[in-house]
Amino acid sequence: MLKKILFIFVLFISFGGISSADTLNIYSDNTDILSNGDNAVYAWKNKKWVSIPGAFWIWNSYYASNSINGEVETFTKTFTIENDINSAQIQFATDNGYILEINNIIFEDNYLGSAFTYITTRDITNYLKQGNNTVKFTVVNNSSIHTDPKLNPGGLIYKLSIDKTKIITDKITTNDKTPRIMYWWGKVNQHIDNTGVWQTDPDGVSGANLDKLTYCKKWYPKTIKVIDHKLETIDKWKERGNKNNWTSTKMSMKCVQPGDPEDDTLVIVDPYIGCGFGNKFSTITGKECLPTIIDTNIDKTPRIMYWWGKVNQHIDNAGVWQTDPDGVSGANLDKLTYCKKWYPKLNITNTKDYKNETINTWRAVKNTGAYTATKMSIECISEKTLPSVLPIVDNENMCFDINNEEVDCVATIPEINPIIEQENQEYKELDLVNVSFYRDLVVGVSGNDVKLLQKILKDKGYNIDKIDGIYGEKTRLAVVEYQKNNNLNVSGFINNDEVLDRIKFELLNLD
Numbered sequence: 054m055l056k057k058i059l060f061i062f063v064l065f066i067s068f069g070g071i072s073s074a075d076t077l078n079i080y081s082d083n084t085d086i087l088s089n090g091d092n093a094v095y096a097w098k099n100k101k102w103v104s105i106p107g108a109f110w111i112w113n114s115y116y117a118s119n120s121i122n123g124e125v126e127t128f129t130k131t132f133t134i135e136n137d138i139n140s141a142q143i144q145f146a147t148d149n150g151y152i153l154e155i156n157n158i159i160f161e162d163n164y165l166g167s168a169f170t171y172i173t174t175r176d177i178t179n180y181l182k183q184g185n186n187t188v189k190f191t192v193v194n195n196s197s198i199h200t201d202p203k204l205n206p207g208g209l210i211y212k213l214s215i216d217k218t219k220i221i222t223d224k225i226t227t228n229d230k231t232p233r234i235m236y237w238w239g240k241v242n243q244h245i246d247n248t249g250v251w252q253t254d255p256d257g258v259s260g261a262n263l264d265k266l267t268y269c270k271k272w273y274p275k276t277i278k279v280i281d282h283k284l285e286t287i288d289k290w291k292e293r294g295n296k297n298n299w300t301s302t303k304m305s306m307k308c309v310q311p312g313d314p315e316d317d318t319l320v321i322v323d324p325y326i327g328c329g330f331g332n333k334f335s336t337i338t339g340k341e342c343l344p345t346i347i348d349t350n351i352d353k354t355p356r357i358m359y360w361w362g363k364v365n366q367h368i369d370n371a372g373v374w375q376t377d378p379d380g381v382s383g384a385n386l387d388k389l390t391y392c393k394k395w396y397p398k399l400n401i402t403n404t405k406d407y408k409n410e411t412i413n414t415w416r417a418v419k420n421t422g423a424y425t426a427t428k429m430s431i432e433c434i435s436e437k438t439l440p441s442v443l444p445i446v447d448n449e450n451m452c453f454d455i456n457n458e459e460v461d462c463v464a465t466i467p468e469i470n471p472i473i474e475q476e477n478q479e480y481k482e483l484d485l486v487n488v489s490f491y492r493d494l495v496v497g498v499s500g501n502d503v504k505l506l507q508k509i510l511k512d513k514g515y516n517i518d519k520i521d522g523i524y525g526e527k528t529r530l531a532v533v534e535y536q537k538n539n540n541l542n543v544s545g546f547i548n549n550d551e552v553l554d555r556i557k558f559e560l561l562n563l564d
Contacts, residue, residue: 074216076216076217077213077214077215077217078107078212078213078215079130079132079212079213079214079215080105080107080108080109080208080211080212081108081109081110081128081211081263081483082095082108082109082111082112083095083109085111085128085130088114088417092115093111093112093116094111094113094115094313095109095110095111095115095384096109096110096111096112096114096115096116096207096208097115097116097202097203097204097206097208098206098208099148099169099206099208101169101170102146102148102169102170102206102208102210103169103170103171103172103210104210104348105144105145105146105172105210105211105212106212107212108210108211108212109210110189110208110209111209111210112126112206112207112352113206113303114224115205116202116206117194117202117205117206117207117260118202118204119195120197120199120200120201120204120205121196121197121200121205122196123193123194123195123196123197123199124193124194124195124207125191125192125193126191126192126193126194126207126209126241127189127190127191128189128190128191128233128550129187129189129190130186130187130188130189130211130213131184131185131186131187132186133184133187134181134182134183134184134186134215134217135182136183136214136217137215137217137301138178138181138182138183138216139178139216140176140215140216141176141177141178141213141215142174142176142177142178142213142214143174143177143179143188143211143212143218144170144172144173144174144176144210144211144212144214145168145172145173145210145211145212146168146169146170146171146173146191146209146210147168147169147190147210148167148168148169148192148194148206148207148208148209149166149167149168149169149193149194149195149207150163150164150165150167150168150191150193150195151163151168151190151191151192151193151209151313152164152190152191153162153175153186153188153190154186154187154188154189154191155177155181155186155188156178156180156181156182156186156238157187157336158179158418160175160180160244160295160418161361161362161483162275162385163174164181164191167195169208169455172482174381175361175362176362176424177473178418178420178422178515179417179418179421180417181215182238183239183240183299184239186439188213190211191526192208192209194206195206204301208448208449209399212407217421218297220559223260227244228249229249230245230248230249231245231282231307231309232245232264232269232272232273232276232278232308232310232425233245233305233306233307233308234268234269234272234281234286234306234308235251235285235303235304235305235306235307236260236265236303236421237258237261237307238260238261238421239261239291239292240258240260240262240266240291240292240299240301241254241256241257241258241259241289241290241291241292241293241295242254242259242261242263242268243290244271244272245521246458249319251287251289253290253291253295254347255295255325255364255473255494257291257293257294257295258293258294260468261419261421264319265279265306266278266279267415269306269308271310272308273310273409274311275308275310275311275314276308277309277310277311278309278315279306279307279308279309280307280309280315280414281304281305281306281307281414281423282304282305282306282307283304283305284302284303284304284305284382284423284467285302285303285304285305286300286302287300287301287303288300290368296504304421304422304423306508307339307471310347314407324350328420334511336359336563339447339501344456347540349372351372352372353368353371353372353540354368354371354407354432355368355392355395355396355399355401355432355433355435355540356368356407356430356431356432356433357388357391357430357431358374358410358412358428358429358430358431359383359384359388359428359431360384360415360426360428361383362383362384362417363375363383363388363415363416363417363426363542364376364377364379364380364381364382364383364385364415364418364420364426365383365384365391366412366415366418367395369540370540370541370542371542373541374414376414376420378408378417378420380418380419380420381414381419383416383485384454387452388404388431389401389402389403389404392404393431393433396433396435396494396540398538398557399433399435399539400435401433401435402433402434402435403434404432404433404434405431405432405434406430406431406432407429407430407431407432408429408430409427409428409429409430410426410427410428410429410491411426411427411524412426413425414474423505433513441449465562494524494546494547495524495546495547496507496524496525496526496528496529496545496546497524498524499523499524500522501522503522503523503524503528504520504521504522506524506528506547507519507520507521507522507528507530507531508520510531510535512529513535515531515535516531516534517531529545530545532545532546532547533545
């Protein structure tokens with residue numbers, strides 16, 4: 054039976070302005086107070102335990118009182134910070150497992166682990182705030198067969214370091230009227246008015262616990278999503294009730310409006326519409342047909358990345374790292390399950406280390422702050438691997454088959470014997486060996502290659518009314534849906550990029 058004992062030590066710290074001392078250190082020692090009013094004691098130190106200079110191993114008694122059944126101890130410290138925090142970290146070791154909570158938020162759960170042979174260091178800057186703070190450890194000393202408490206000791210050692218040097222920044226006056234909000238835990242929320250001036254919420258209570266999208270809509274009702282904007286300094290942050298003035302630099306958040314560049318609901322008009330193979334001008338718009346430029350340096354490999362104490366990241370279909378919007382998914386989650394969360398249609402069956410990558414927008418819990426770190430990304434592996442790039446057309450209009458052999462462009466397009474089924478033409482038998490898309494497929498072009506594309510899309514369940522070889526609006530919309538479902542760039546047309554990889558794969562795997 055586990056014995057639960059609550060350790061509470063209340064420490065009030067008053068800086069009294071900007072101090073010349075950079076760091077405030079708080080140690081575990083015998084000044085910690087138990088809930089019954091007694092002092093904590095220095096614990097018997099096992100020779101395997103690590104040391105932290107200035108700190109002491111503590112417990113409720115010199116020896117663990119119940120080495121057979123084990124104990125659970127909860128250590129809590131509450132302290133007040135009156136100045137801005139530049140940075141803060143905590144170093145600790147426990148015998149055995151632990152749960153670390155900061156201001157009633159679980160920072161890390163290693164309850165079933167054991168952490169007494171090494172020092173664990175965590176950055177907790179973004180979890181602390183001006184005013185009252187609480188740091189709590191729940192430590193479990195596992196049960197043992199040993200009756201000798203020296204063979205199963207219990208203890209906690211820690212050092213909390215707070216760099217309280219205030220960061221001085223120049224106030225920059227801008228005419229940025231971008232709709233945006235800003236949060237700071239413990240202070241009333243801010244928003245930009247229509248003149249570009251930061252305003253405190255007049256209700257005097259709206260805080261950083263509120264959903265960002267909902268709060269944006271309070272001031273900008275047409276907001277469709279919220280993204281990070283830039284670091285900005287406000288010198289009139291208010292406490293609850295809109296009292297007093299505080300200065301701090303925080304990340305502002307843009308309230309994206311319909312039509313903004315970040316509005317991913319926009320329908321993008323294909324700039325190459327009507328630009329078939331050999332067309333100098335579009336048959337639809339009459340504008341000059343420009344060559345398609347594809348950035349081959351963008352890595353769109355489906356993958357995720359973990360960093361203990363920060364919210365997980367994943368690659369979107371544009372090759373950009375995105376923070377999990379839930380604000381809580383962390384490195385304790387199963388990698389395969391987490392891959393499937395973001396790539397549900399790729400049939401992810403395994404994961405493996407991919408490469409070291411740097412992200413400069415890591416977020417703490419609730420997607421606050423901005424941190425930079427280089428970590429190993431994790432590839433989300435699907436059951437099927439796409440083949441190499443499809444045959445392409447060179448500058449002299451020659452074509453190549455799937456074996457990279459030079460062939461006649463027209464000859465590579467198979468003649469297909471149609472089978473009439475009601476009013477639609479469907480093709481059951483295709484010569485797939487010499488299939489080659491020798492041109493871009495866009496609205497306005499027609500031919501057997503378009504028929505093949507329509508056949509693939511229809512077999513995959515997309516809305517194709519007729520397999521008529523004409524690239525019309527129905528075909529374009531089906532291609533858009535296909536690209537969305539396969540995490541490809543959404544353009545509505547087919548050209549010599551990764552879309553062809555996917556189409557080739559479909560051709561070689563038709564039933």
